[in-house]
Amino acid sequence: MSTRSVPTLTLQGARTALAAAERRAQEIGVPMNIAVVDNGLHLLAFARMDGAKITSIDIAINKAFTAAGHRAPTSVYKEAVWPGGPAFGINNSNGGRFMTIAGGVPVVQDGVVVGAVGCSTGTPPQDADVAGKGVEAVVKTFGPKAKL
Amino acid sequence: MSTRSVPTLTLQGARTALAAAERRAQEIGVPMNIAVVDNGLHLLAFARMDGAKITSIDIAINKAFTAAGHRAPTSVYKEAVWPGGPAFGINNSNGGRFMTIAGGVPVVQDGVVVGAVGCSTGTPPQDADVAGKGVEAVVKTFGPKAKL
Amino acid sequence: MSTRSVPTLTLQGARTALAAAERRAQEIGVPMNIAVVDNGLHLLAFARMDGAKITSIDIAINKAFTAAGHRAPTSVYKEAVWPGGPAFGINNSNGGRFMTIAGGVPVVQDGVVVGAVGCSTGTPPQDADVAGKGVEAVVKTFGPKAKL
Amino acid sequence: MSTRSVPTLTLQGARTALAAAERRAQEIGVPMNIAVVDNGLHLLAFARMDGAKITSIDIAINKAFTAAGHRAPTSVYKEAVWPGGPAFGINNSNGGRFMTIAGGVPVVQDGVVVGAVGCSTGTPPQDADVAGKGVEAVVKTFGPKAKL
Numbered sequence: 370m371s372t373r374s375v376p377t378l379t380l381q382g383a384r385t386a387l388a389a390a391e392r393r394a395q396e397i398g399v400p401m402n403i404a405v406v407d408n409g410l411h412l413l414a415f416a417r418m419d420g421a422k423i424t425s426i427d428i429a430i431n432k433a434f435t436a437a438g439h440r441a442p443t444s445v446y447k448e449a450v451w452p453g454g455p456a457f458g459i460n461n462s463n464g465g466r467f468m469t470i471a472g473g474v475p476v477v478q479d480g481v482v483v484g485a486v487g488c489s490t491g492t493p494p495q496d497a498d499v500a501g502k503g504v505e506a507v508v509k510t511f512g513p514k515a516k517l
Numbered sequence: 518m519s520t521r522s523v524p525t526l527t528l529q530g531a532r533t534a535l536a537a538a539e540r541r542a543q544e545i546g547v548p549m550n551i552a553v554v555d556n557g558l559h560l561l562a563f564a565r566m567d568g569a570k571i572t573s574i575d576i577a578i579n580k581a582f583t584a585a586g587h588r589a590p591t592s593v594y595k596e597a598v599w600p601g602g603p604a605f606g607i608n609n610s611n612g613g614r615f616m617t618i619a620g621g622v623p624v625v626q627d628g629v630v631v632g633a634v635g636c637s638t639g640t641p642p643q644d645a646d647v648a649g650k651g652v653e654a655v656v657k658t659f660g661p662k663a664k665l
Numbered sequence: 666m667s668t669r670s671v672p673t674l675t676l677q678g679a680r681t682a683l684a685a686a687e688r689r690a691q692e693i694g695v696p697m698n699i700a701v702v703d704n705g706l707h708l709l710a711f712a713r714m715d716g717a718k719i720t721s722i723d724i725a726i727n728k729a730f731t732a733a734g735h736r737a738p739t740s741v742y743k744e745a746v747w748p749g750g751p752a753f754g755i756n757n758s759n760g761g762r763f764m765t766i767a768g769g770v771p772v773v774q775d776g777v778v779v780g781a782v783g784c785s786t787g788t789p790p791q792d793a794d795v796a797g798k799g800v801e802a803v804v805k806t807f808g809p810k811a812k813l
Numbered sequence: 814m815s816t817r818s819v820p821t822l823t824l825q826g827a828r829t830a831l832a833a834a835e836r837r838a839q840e841i842g843v844p845m846n847i848a849v850v851d852n853g854l855h856l857l858a859f860a861r862m863d864g865a866k867i868t869s870i871d872i873a874i875n876k877a878f879t880a881a882g883h884r885a886p887t888s889v890y891k892e893a894v895w896p897g898g899p900a901f902g903i904n905n906s907n908g909g910r911f912m913t914i915a916g917g918v919p920v921v922q923d924g925v926v927v928g929a930v931g932c933s934t935g936t937p938p939q940d941a942d943v944a945g946k947g948v949e950a951v952v953k954t955f956g957p958k959a960k961l
Contacts, residue, residue, distance in 0.1 A: 371678030371772075371807035372779045373863065374670045380567050382667030409705025410867055411571050415563035419527050423559050438868030452895035453935040458904035458913045463871045465909055476667075483668050513669035567669065571706055572734030575759045597749035608754035613761055617754045641751040676863050710861035715823050719855050733820050 377393030377407045378476055378484030382507055383414035386476065386486050389506030394418060395497045399491040402429035402446055406478075407484045410434045423487035431466045432500070433487030438463075440482045443473035444497050472496025474504045478513065525556035526571050526624055526632030528635060530655050534624065534634050535562050537654030541647045548638040549647055550577035553624075555632045558586045573637035579614045580621030580648070581635030586611075588630040591621035620644025622652045627662040673703045674772055674780030678803055679710035682772065685802030689795045690714060693785040698725035699794055703771075703780045706730045721785035727762045728769030729783030729794070734759075736778045740767035740793050768792025770800045774809065777809050821852035822920055822928030826951050830920065830930050831858050833950030837943045838862060843935040845943055846873035849920075851928045854882045869933035875910045876917030876944070877931030882907075884926040887917035888941050916940025918948045923958040 383405035394401040400420035405413045412433075417426060432443050446469035449456045460469045473491035476484045487505040488496040526534075531553035550573045550624040555561050560581075565574060580591050586618035594617035597604045608617045619641035622633045634651040636644040679701035690697040696714035698721045703709050708729075713722060728739050742765035745752045756765045767789035771778045782799040784792040822830075827849035838845040844862035844926060846869045851857050853902035856877075876887050890913035893900045904913045920928045930947040932940040 370675055371681065371803050372672040372774050373675050375673050376668040377671050379666055379669050380564060384564075385667065407705075409571065409703075409707065411565070411705065412563060412574055413565050415560060416528055416532075417555075417559070417561050423557065426560050435868060439866055456914055458894065459872070461904050461909040462875065462912065463868055467868060478668050507667050570735055572731060572759055572763060576755070579758065598754065608757050613757040616758065618752055676860060680860075705867065707861070708859060708870055709861050711856060712824060712828075713851075713855070713857050719853065722856050 376478060376481055376483050377409070378405065378413060380413055381477070381483065382511065382515055386503035386507050387414050387416055390486060390488060390499045390503030391416060391418065393502035397491070397495060397498070399495055401490045401496070402426050403489045403499070403503065404429040404433045404487045405484060405503070406433040406437050406487070408437065408482065410437050418420060421470060421490045428468060428470070428489035428512065429472070429487045432468045432470065432496070433485040434466055435444050435468045436475045437482060437485035437486060442471070442475065442497065443468050444471035444493070450472065472500050474500040476504050476507050478500030478507070478511070520574035524525070524626055524629055524631045526553065526561060527559055530624070530659065531562035531632065533658050534651035534655050535564055538634060538636060538647045538651030538654060539564060539566065541650035542636070545639070545643060545646070547643055547647070549636045549638045549644070550574050551647070551651065552577040552581045552635045553632060553651070554585050554635070556585065556630065558582045561632065569596040569638045576616060576618070576637035577635045579616045579635065580618065580637060581633040581646070582614055583616045584621030584623045584635060585630060588623055588644065590619070590623065591616050592619035592641070620648055622648040624652050624655050626656070626659070671704060672774060672779050673705070674701070674709060674779055676709055678772070678807065679780065681806050682803050683710050683712055684781060686784060686795045686799030687712060687714065689798035690784070693787070693791060693794070695791055697715035697784045697786045697792070698722050699795070699799065700729045701727040701780060701799070702729040702733050704733065704778065706734050709780065717786045722763060724750045724766070724785035725768070725783045727783065728764045728766065728785060729781040730746070730762055732769030732771045732780060732783060733775045733781035736771055738767070738771065738793065739764050739769035740789070751812070768796055770796040772800050772803050774804070774807070817906035819852060820849060820922055820925055820927045822849065822857060824857055826920070827858035827928065829954050830947035830951050831860055834930060834932060834943045834947030837860065837861060837946035838932070841935070841939060841942070843939055843943070845932045845934045845940070846870050847919065847943070847947065848874040848877045848931045849928060849947070850877040850881050850931070852881065852926065853913050854878045856926065856931035865934045872912060872914070873916070873931045875912045875931065876933060876940070877912065877929040878910055878911045880917030880919045881926060886915070886919065886920055886941065888915035888937070916944055918944040920948050920951050922952070922955070
């Protein structure tokens with residue numbers, strides 16, 4: 370076969386995630402940069418809440434990039450990327466875009482990564498919490514299966 | 518005085534622009550990348566409509582960057598940046614981010630540039646049309662004066 | 666809908682293109698860099714024939730990147746990107762990766778761009794000829810419809 | 814003498830490595846990005862198996878780049894590049910391309926590094942195993958001596 374069919378997040382799906390993440394950020398009182406990428410790691414939707422850090426724009430986008438590309442929350446790396454870990458230095462890859470800080474969470478539909486949400490401005494646990502709420506909203510709204 | 522107050526686009530303002538630009542893109546049947554930046558040239562809001570070109574993400578963002586930074590629509594450069602023009606080569610500046618293609622339009626409030634809208638995927642006139650509708654919506658919705 | 670299904674080139678499809686391009690390059694006696702990307706503009710397969718230019722590696726990859734992202738052969742730009750053209754300066758976009766030199770050709774299946782082939786080392790018409798042979802082979806081998 | 818003759822991997826040699834690495838990746842059930850570079854550290858052949866991670870394209874290429882350039886498997890660095898080690902920070906060199914994660918293995922012929930194989934998507938030991946099988950295949954197929 371010359372082609373295969375792959376599911377990817379729509380703008381509608383991305384906005385569902387973005388809106389839920391934004392609500393959560395408001396709840397915890399931390400204005401965030403919220404980025405959503407598709408299955409090709411390309412930006413679909415973005416919002417910088419008033420007061421979010423400017424240097425966190427890049428970080429939010431690249432957390433989403435990393436979570437979608439490596440198909441794992443960016444919170445997983447920990448020891449693996451510290452000195453002594455087998456992936457120490459991976460955060461230099463991809464032109465410095467590989468983020469190993471919590472706050473990037475893949476969107477999974479029907480067992481396949483279709484995109485990711487990345488958040489930045491708060492502490493890493495806050496960023497991961499907010500991004501996670503975005504991801505949950507997609508599954509809650511559209512169901513766990515990708516509509517193909 | 519050690520500080521001065523500068524008006525800048527809010528996320529609410531950016532979304533007003535984005536929504537109006539998106540409606541116009543749907544009207545003309547061209548899915549667009551739509552980027553909105555603030556007075557510091559930093560991304561505030563972004564949407565890639567389903568079907569918009571992936572290589573136009575960067576272009577939309579950088580049209581907005583250029584329009585806000587140089588405080589002029591990106592459609593103005595023309596002869597000035599061609600060989601023989603006084604600004605020839607300016608599009609190599611800012612790490613290649615300076616875009617001299619139509620489709621970036623500043624948002625002006627009370628005579629001050631507070632941000633910009635950048636669009637890409639269509640022809641340059643289409644991109645400029647769509648970005649322009651976004652900018653108009655801000656003025657129509659909030660009035661010509663920046664609320665400080 | 667939160668997701669949509671998009672067809673993308675497989676490694677098998679990419680290799681079909683690469684093999685046909687390589688045969689053509691041998692026929693015309695010009696060793697080539699041949700790159701194939703998927704629908705997300707990411708590298709799928711690459712070969713540098715012995716004797717191909719080293720500085721053409723990047724060019725071949727970025728011709729494929731551009732053809733898939735802007736969904737057009739890179740031979741189309743011509744006057745549009747020359748001084749006086751409406752897209753003058755677009756080749757500075759995407760971090761300098763936007764190639765407006767012939768030799769990038771999209772792979773279309775069932776009316777959808779599923780990837781692209783980019784070639785470099787020869788003259789632009791030679792590069793376009795070789796890339797085109799790669800693209801034709803995909804359609805000839807697998808039919809004009811994407812098998813989803 | 815104004816010149817000297819240096820052995821370098823051919824495309825045929827690269828493909829022998831790539832095919833063997835790919836077979837090994839299939840055996841262990843991990844789709845890989847497999848990159849092969851020549852003695853000048855430049856890409857010769859590349860394949861992304863369907864399902865391999867997109868963020869591992871760059872990593873595979875740069876593991877091969879590093880293994881060929883520093884003439885050692887990328888698994889050797891360990892303590893040397895951790896804080897306190899004599900080469901701490903080397904992974905920031907070469908524009909961030911210097912990879913100190915296992916999975917890059919030089920191809921040696923007649924005592925000379927003629928290129929390297931880099932793999933990424935699995936764990937570092939898996940990546941090193943797969944790359945190693947590619948390197949072994951070159952020696953097994955063509956003998957330990959470079960044919961000049």
